[in-house]
Amino acid sequence: MIQASNTIQTSSNPTVSVNATVSLYPNRNAHLRLFALWYFAILMIAWNIAGHTFLGFEQSWAMPFVAVLSACLAQIVLEWVDARSLGRKPRFSGSWLSFVNFLPPAMISGFACAMLLFPNERLGPIIFASVLSIASKVLFRIRLSNGSLTHFLNPSNFGIVVTLLLFSDVG
Amino acid sequence: MSNIMSKTMATNRRVQFLGFVLVATCYFFARQPSISQGERKELASKLHFDRFNLGVEDFALNGLKAKRAAHPSLDRISAWISGTGAAATLCDLDLDGLDNDLILVDTRVDRIVVMPVPGDEVHSKARYEAFALDVRDLPMNPNTMSPTGSLVGDFNEDGQADVLVYFWGRTPVLFLKHTHQTQASQLASSQFTPIELVPELVGTSAGRWYTHAATQADFDGDGHLDLMIGNFFQDGADILNEHGTGIATVMHEGKSRAKNGGGAKLFRWLSASVGNQPTVVYADQSSVLEKHCGKGWVLAAGAADLDRDGLPELYIGHDFGPDRLLHNRSQPGHLEFGLCEGVRTFTTPRSFVLGRDSFKGMGVGFGDVNGDGLLDIFVSNIADEWALQESHFLWVSTGNIDDFKHNRAPYEQKSEPYGLSRSGWGWDAVLVDLDNDGRLEAIQATGFAKGVVTKDSKLSWIDRTLFSAGFLQHGINRWAELQAVGTTNDRLIHDPRAWPKIQSPTATLSGYDNNPIYVSSASGRYVDISADIGMGDPFNTRGIAVADTDGNGSLDFVYANQWEPSVFFRNSIANHNKSLSLRLVLPLDDEIPFEIDPSAESVGSFAIGATATIKREPKTNPVSGTAQRTGLVSVAEVLSGVGHSGHSSQEIHFGLGEYPNATIDVELRWRTRKGHLVSRTVSIAPGRHTILLGTSSK
Numbered sequence: 001m002i003q004a005s006n007t008i009q010t011s012s013n014p015t016v017s018v019n020a021t022v023s024l025y026p027n028r029n030a031h032l033r034l035f036a037l038w039y040f041a042i043l044m045i046a047w048n049i050a051g052h053t054f055l056g057f058e059q060s061w062a063m064p065f066v067a068v069l070s071a072c073l074a075q076i077v078l079e080w081v082d083a084r085s086l087g088r089k090p091r092f093s094g095s096w097l098s099f100v101n102f103l104p105p106a107m108i109s110g111f112a113c114a115m116l117l118f119p120n121e122r123l124g125p126i127i128f129a130s131v132l133s134i135a136s137k138v139l140f141r142i143r144l145s146n147g148s149l150t151h152f153l154n155p156s157n158f159g160i161v162v163t164l165l166l167f168s169d170v171g
Numbered sequence: 172m173s174n175i176m177s178k179t180m181a182t183n184r185r186v187q188f189l190g191f192v193l194v195a196t197c198y199f200f201a202r203q204p205s206i207s208q209g210e211r212k213e214l215a216s217k218l219h220f221d222r223f224n225l226g227v228e229d230f231a232l233n234g235l236k237a238k239r240a241a242h243p244s245l246d247r248i249s250a251w252i253s254g255t256g257a258a259a260t261l262c263d264l265d266l267d268g269l270d271n272d273l274i275l276v277d278t279r280v281d282r283i284v285v286m287p288v289p290g291d292e293v294h295s296k297a298r299y300e301a302f303a304l305d306v307r308d309l310p311m312n313p314n315t316m317s318p319t320g321s322l323v324g325d326f327n328e329d330g331q332a333d334v335l336v337y338f339w340g341r342t343p344v345l346f347l348k349h350t351h352q353t354q355a356s357q358l359a360s361s362q363f364t365p366i367e368l369v370p371e372l373v374g375t376s377a378g379r380w381y382t383h384a385a386t387q388a389d390f391d392g393d394g395h396l397d398l399m400i401g402n403f404f405q406d407g408a409d410i411l412n413e414h415g416t417g418i419a420t421v422m423h424e425g426k427s428r429a430k431n432g433g434g435a436k437l438f439r440w441l442s443a444s445v446g447n448q449p450t451v452v453y454a455d456q457s458s459v460l461e462k463h464c465g466k467g468w469v470l471a472a473g474a475a476d477l478d479r480d481g482l483p484e485l486y487i488g489h490d491f492g493p494d495r496l497l498h499n500r501s502q503p504g505h506l507e508f509g510l511c512e513g514v515r516t517f518t519t520p521r522s523f524v525l526g527r528d529s530f531k532g533m534g535v536g537f538g539d540v541n542g543d544g545l546l547d548i549f550v551s552n553i554a555d556e557w558a559l560q561e562s563h564f565l566w567v568s569t570g571n572i573d574d575f576k577h578n579r580a581p582y583e584q585k586s587e588p589y590g591l592s593r594s595g596w597g598w599d600a601v602l603v604d605l606d607n608d609g610r611l612e613a614i615q616a617t618g619f620a621k622g623v624v625t626k627d628s629k630l631s632w633i634d635r636t637l638f639s640a641g642f643l644q645h646g647i648n649r650w651a652e653l654q655a656v657g658t659t660n661d662r663l664i665h666d667p668r669a670w671p672k673i674q675s676p677t678a679t680l681s682g683y684d685n686n687p688i689y690v691s692s693a694s695g696r697y698v699d700i701s702a703d704i705g706m707g708d709p710f711n712t713r714g715i716a717v718a719d720t721d722g723n724g725s726l727d728f729v730y731a732n733q734w735e736p737s738v739f740f741r742n743s744i745a746n747h748n749k750s751l752s753l754r755l756v757l758p759l760d761d762e763i764p765f766e767i768d769p770s771a772e773s774v775g776s777f778a779i780g781a782t783a784t785i786k787r788e789p790k791t792n793p794v795s796g797t798a799q800r801t802g803l804v805s806v807a808e809v810l811s812g813v814g815h816s817g818h819s820s821q822e823i824h825f826g827l828g829e830y831p832n833a834t835i836d837v838e839l840r841w842r843t844r845k846g847h848l849v850s851r852t853v854s855i856a857p858g859r860h861t862i863l864l865g866t867s868s869k
Contacts, residue, residue, distance in 0.1 A: 056427065056529065062518040074193055082186045120562050120587045121520055124201030131197045135190035141183065149183060169203060169593055171560025 401469030402433020430465030488532030538602025551597025595684030622646020714817025
């Protein structure tokens with residue numbers, strides 16, 4: 001069980017943003033979460049570059065770019081609205097660094113959608129999958145015992161599965 | 172606390188609503204365009220066909236077969252081995268002026284049957300009895316050899332239509348039709364003399380060929396027709412030998428660049444003789460192709476003059492390897508090709524570059540889709556839902572034909588905007604105008620293994636349970652196993668023992684797909700209306716042969732089906748559209764007058780490679796979306812042996828729509844028997860015409 005805590009430890013470093021998932025990391029260490037996200041994001045970038053240059057990924061070069069861009073935009077818009085309505089500052093605001101550190105989750109989902117789906121030459125289903133991945137984080141949330149909300153689905157997996165079910169022409 | 176809770180609840184709702192709107196918007200824009208029921212009905216009303224099953228069961232020697240007899244080492248993939256062989260060619264063997272003779276390979280019968288097309292209302296009774304072509308004295312072991320298709324042409328240049336039959340298990344045989352036969356006597360097997368195409372390989376293990384494509388064209392421009400023969404398995408493989416030992420063959424050396432198949436072979440015409448012992452001799456010049464293609468696993472081929480320089484280019488469809496487009500740079504007597512590849516841009520998927528694809532290349536058809544006076548290329552791959560989503564190709568010409576000289580293929584892959592990307596496990600792909608409205612329809616053969624489970628089937632307990640519960644009516648879907656092949660290490664799949672079990676007769680692989688019949692909708696996208704016109708049956712088709720068999724100006728066609736009866740469809744459209752059908756006949760002697768609808772009986776053969784170009788009324792092409800006006804010029808070429816196993820008529824056919832004028836200008840271009848390129852523009856009335864391509868000015 002996750003121990004309840006009325007206050008989430010905010011890091012002294014303002015560039016390390018804090019959200020509900022941090023409470024799932026050892027010692028609620030926001031740095032560990034950030035490390036994990038960047039580690040995975042960099043892995044995905046390397047994997048995509050290798051895939052498109054010599055591993056023979058079928059998708060066009062445009063797909064990872066479009067997917068990551070649409071996932072990032074969706075995440076920014078949703079966070080902005082979420083923060084505004086809660087009267088807090090968006091997690092990407094403050095500094096250049098906090099903006100950059102806000103992006104890895106969207107990058108991971110975008111890259112995953114762009115490499116695991118083959119929608120012929122169409123970009124539409126890739127944009128849909130990426131946006132749905134990110135939106136699933138606000139559409140399907142549970143309340144932790146500390147009162148904060150967190151998503152419980154794997155975003156990109158959800159986006160990919162739903163896209164495959166809705167678009168029978170996507171392979 | 173409760174205050175904070177209710178506030179987060181409210182904001183949660185707001186963000187959720189926004190998230191939903193974003194997703195819904197993206198979904199709306201990501202959908203495929205569709206057409207209204209009304210438009211679908213209207214499109215379907217344009218076409219109607221009467222169907223006739225092609226009964227050849229009487230020709231079976233030992234009952235009807237349901238699968239290939241195969242080498243023991245291939246037993247685990249017996250359904251895969253049994254996947255091909257059905258073939259059909261429509262032609263005019265009895266020289267009655269109509270392409271109403273059908274050469275059918277029905278795999279259940281496993282012989283080559285020649286028959287008049289059924290429902291022939293021109294004649295009160297059948298013109299001749301159907302007969303099987305027999306190789307007579309040539310070596311033929313029915314236990315290791317099976318016919319897989321035919322190609323019709325005048326190989327020994329005597330004005331008679333001869334038949335080349337190709338096989339699994341041996342080299343092709345040429346059936347040369349006798350010259351002395353009079354028109355009055357009925358067509359019969361005795362009128363054909365079988366001779367070997369490659370006599371030096373007869374009886375050798377290297378002579379065990381597994382041919383799946385044959386096309387003819389005058390590749391070197393010397394006035395004589397050369398042959399391209401495309402083989403699938405390695406020459407010398409022992410596929411059909413039930414009593415074989417060891418391993419029958421090495422399979423593909425990889426899934427995307429396999430070059431260890433049979434390869435495309437090229438035979439240059441050298442000499443021929445006519446009479447009672449007719450002969451024709453070719454020189455094997457396969458190395459000219461192997462230089463560019465390696466030994467691919469050929470499933471389809473087609474030759475057509477794509478750059479309008481008078482020499483035919485060659486498109487070769489390869490299984491498990493890139494297709495090949497070869498630009499013809501030959502001189503008379505000296506064959507030479509240049510390999511052309513497309514260009515990739517930021518938005519081009521990897522395989523959508525001509526010559527760089529990893530798709531399966533199983534059928535090829537030519538037609539001027541965008542109306543720019545250059546032929547476009549329609550290619551079948553595997554594109555089946557919940558199975559394997561490659562994409563069929565529609566290589567649309569860019570018009571920059573000079574690119575050919577720089578080894579660039581001037582084609583863009585546009586199957587997606589044209590709506591031709593996916594249908595099933597594709598084979599023959601043809602572009603023809605079925606309703607004579609001036610726009611090409613597309614028909615595609617689909618299907619692979621049509622599994623059947625019965626009470627007596629050997630089943631695992633789990634399949635037995637499923638069958639008892641009413642499932643498995645359409646066989647056991649083996650796509651999961653085939654997908655496992657797709658994820659197998661490339662270094663393993665060359666060994667048939669590393670393949671998963673895909674066995675006849677229970678295995679199903681895309682076997683119940685319908686053959687799409689695509690009609691161009693108002694938006695310019697093609698829409699499959701096969702089910703709407705009562706032709707949505709799950710035919711398991713390999714070849715499509717098209718011809719105007721009754722001479723009424725509309726095109727009929729045959730589906731050559733695998734392990735089930737093949738079907739003939741007679742076109743019975745009722746509309747006011749006109750058409751122009753041209754039989755371009757090359758006389759035996761160049762020095763006779765050019766003549767339209769010659770009164771006397773003219774001896775000659777189809778002028779393969781000749782082109783006809785017409786100008787149409789201006790129309791905007793909705794697909795290209797740009798200001799480009801298309802449909803202005805249409806070109807058609809006398810082609811022979813294009814595709815996988817269905818070979819169409821050598822007549823040229825244009826749909827003209829409701830053409831208001833009395834005559835139409837047609838620019839004809841052909842190569843004479845002496846090898847000279849000649850062109851001539853004629854003004855003729857719509858309808859059917861025979862044109863004798865003499866060069867004498869008298």
